[in-house]
Amino acid sequence: MKKFDVKGKTNLRDYLSETFEPQMEVVNRTVACGVDKLEEYKDFVSDMRWYKSIVSPAISVVVPVFNASQYLVEALDSLQKQTFCDFEAICVNDGSTDDSLDILNKYASQDGRFSVIDVPNGGYGKAMNLGLQRARGKYFAILEPDDCLPVDAYQKLFTLAENYNLEIVRGKF
Numbered sequence: 001m002k003k004f005d006v007k008g009k010t011n012l013r014d015y016l017s018e019t020f021e022p023q024m025e026v027v028n029r030t031v032a033c034g035v036d037k038l039e040e041y042k043d044f045v046s047d048m049r050w051y052k053s054i055v056s057p058a059i060s061v062v063v064p065v066f067n068a069s070q071y072l073v074e075a076l077d078s079l080q081k082q083t084f085c086d087f088e089a090i091c092v093n094d095g096s097t098d099d100s101l102d103i104l105n106k107y108a109s110q111d112g113r114f115s116v117i118d119v120p121n122g123g124y125g126k127a128m129n130l131g132l133q134r135a136r137g138k139y140f141a142i143l144e145p146d147d148c149l150p151v152d153a154y155q156k157l158f159t160l161a162e163n164y165n166l167e168i169v170r171g172k173f
Helices: 006-033 038-055 069-080 100-110 124-134 153-163
Strands: 059-065 087-094 114-119 139-142
Touching (some): 059 069, 059 124, 059 153, 069 087, 069 100, 087 100, 087 124, 114 124, 139 153
């Protein structure tokens, strides 16, 4: 299942979130109430790890945006063209007054990996925190809207993190 393309993974995630998640929540509450059901709880945790490995992206990329329309297309194109496709892009529009929100919405409507959070201007820290709260990936990354990525950036970083069991990896710049 991990070899699904983006559309297949999105369809599976949607199906499981509608059918599997509600049942898992009931099991979670039931198991949490009974301390004597430790084996049942271990099975539940194992099932949840399996489920998250299927529906969660490997990398959550937070893109905090404030009036960045001048650079944003180049940044989002570089993200969209990554050779590593198992990511979600959480774009936080922090009260932009230019065309940034329109650009973000265009990417979100064309690519299921992109989502947009639109909030009144609250500053960089608040925008980042909102993005991180929404993140579901095993790893997270930050893409500034005036930066662009080499096409294989996330493939290299993910491979290093997985091969060497690292918690933090970073590029040269």
